[in-house]
Amino acid sequence: MKNNHLLNLIGEIDDRYIEEVIPVSQKKKVPLLAKVLVAACVCIVVGLGYSYFNPSSIESIIDNGSFTNNSAEYITPIMVDGYKATYEKMRVDGKRLKSFVGDEYISSDSLKWFYVEGYDNIKYLVLEDANGKLTLWRFSHFNVTASETYTYGDVLRLIYNVDCAEDIVSITTSPFNADNSDAGKAMQAEVGTHTYTDRDDILAFYEVVKDVICYGPDTDNPADDTRFTYSFSAQDGHYLVAKDGIYGTRCISIKFTDGTTHDTWKYSALSGSFFEYGSIFTEPMDESDVYILNDIFGIK
Amino acid sequence: MDDSKIIALYFDRSEQAISETAKKYGRYCHYIAFQILHNTEDSEECVNDTYFRAWSVIPPKHPEHLRTFLGKITRNLSLNKWEKQIAQKRGNGQCEQVLEELIECIPSENNVEKIVEDRFILEILNDFLYKLPADKRKIFVCRYWYFSSIKEIAKAYGISESKVTVTLFRTRQMLKEVLEKEGVLL
Known part of the structure; x- marks a missing residue:
């Protein structure tokens, strides 16, 4: 059967399935006042019922992150659209996972992977083993060979279901906290935490990051921390001093429209590149893209 | 005008049947044709042919x-016209993209066990749609019957375009499994 044959057969499905859909251009426009009144009623109902009906997010049951252990027991590969994705096991009480088991994602032999209930992305997956035991796993990176690359747009699309800037609600930056001396903490306070919701900023950010080229886990860091200099730069030869690191680095947290956050990235204005936690390096960006991000994040 | 009255006009062989049909369903038929053909003139031609066929x-x-x-008449006429246009390398509606998406539902030849009649496949499709949750079914029908764009569907149901894409992807995978299970021939 060719695909146009299937298309023709779909044309002959029961009328009731066609009747229940009215194409968007056919829908009568609701007067604005009616929309406003309905929206107000919905807000009241949602406000009253939110705390009662809203289930906890999956993050709320994670106990202190992943196992941060690269042994086979704590990391596993899963095929995602042709990529071998590495997932890390999370510390969570298996009994609490039961209510988070959603649709099946993939199964093989005696292992079944499930979406997290209420989520359409695969940042997290629930694994049920042959004994019915449940564990939670979080996406870490795509496991490509030394000569292969992927873009961060692939990660956003395949893992987070994000393929346009409209799927991003906000971007939050926070200081890099490698130096927790008094001086370090003072610098961190000066950098501060900022949330960006301007749509133009979010669009500009998305357009830059979707093309960022990512390397596999066994690739050396191609970044040069002396590539750019700033008003705060005080580099000692090729050694990055704490001041540069704190003022020139931002930990990034991206919030999506489905409530999921992506919070495993750091941006370095010094080298003009992103880093993923777990030592996943990326290709340094073009100067123009670095300037765009610096402008958004206020790095001068 | 009520549908029963319009149909009565057809039975009475009154030409008012066509004008009432056009008034009530002209826009609906034009939408279907335009989503496939993406050309106003061709779409109008298909819609006029629809009235003639109905008459x-x-x-x-x-x-x-x-x-x-x-x-259904408009859809079939539009698809026929589109196929002829593709042969002449014309047309840029949603049709080509929709066809490419549906390729995923076709099981590969080495999974085939028996040949299935069109009616049987249609029964499978209707049963598949019956069992789908209503929201997923509507999105599927919007895309593969009406050829609505991802953007239009997202706007109609107040969801993100990526959610539409994922929903369609998963539904196609499910349909493929169902067709494979029934041994549908490629």
Whole structure:
């Protein structure tokens, strides 16, 4: 059967399935006042019922992150659209996972992977083993060979279901906290935490990051921390001093429209590149893209 | 005008049947044709052919759902026209993209165990749609019957375009499994 044959057969499905859909251009426009009144009623109902009906997010049951252990027991590969994705096991009480088991994602032999209930992305997956035991796993990176690359747009699309800037609600930056001396903490306070919701900023950010080229886990860091200099730069030869690191680095947290956050990235204005936690390096960006991000994040 | 009255005009062989049909369903039929052909002139031609076809078959046909009856005629005529245009390398509506998406539902040849009649495949499709949750079914029908764009579907249901894409992807995978299970031949 060719695909146009299937298309023709779909044309002959029961009328009731066609009747229940009215194409968007056919829908009568609701007067604005009616929309406003309905929206107000919905807000009241949602406000009253939110705390009662809203289930906890999956993050709320994670106990202190992943196992941060690269042994086979704590990391596993899963095929995602042709990529071998590495997932890390999370510390969570298996009994609490039961209510988070959603649709099946993939199964093989005696292992079944499930979406997290209420989520359409695969940042997290629930694994049920042959004994019915449940564990939670979080996406870490795509496991490509030394000569292969992927873009961060692939990660956003395949893992987070994000393929346009409209799927991003906000971007939050926070200081890099490698130096927790008094001086370090003072610098961190000066950098501060900022949330960006301007749509133009979010669009500009998305357009830059979707093309960022990512390397596999066994690739050396191609970044040069002396590539750019700033008003705060005080580099000692090729050694990055704490001041540069704190003022020139931002930990990034991206919030999506489905409530999921992506919070495993750091941006370095010094080298003009992103880093993923777990030592996943990326290709340094073009100067123009670095300037765009610096402008958004206020790095001068 | 009520559908039963419009149909009565067809049975009375009153030309007012066409004008009432055009008034009530002209826009609906034009939408279907335009989503496939993406050309106003060609779409209008298909819609006019739809009225002619309806006039030819009513009576004796007495459609239970006039809107869907007309929609199916328009869809078939538009697809036929589109196929001819593709042969001449014209047309840039949603049709080509929709066809590419549906390739995923076709099981590969080495999974085939038996040949299935069109009617049987249609039964499988209807059963598949019956079992789908209503929201997923509507998105599927919007895309593969009406050829609505991802953007239009997202806007209609107040969801993100990525959610539409994922929903369609998963539904196609499910349909493929169902067709494979029934041994549908490629």
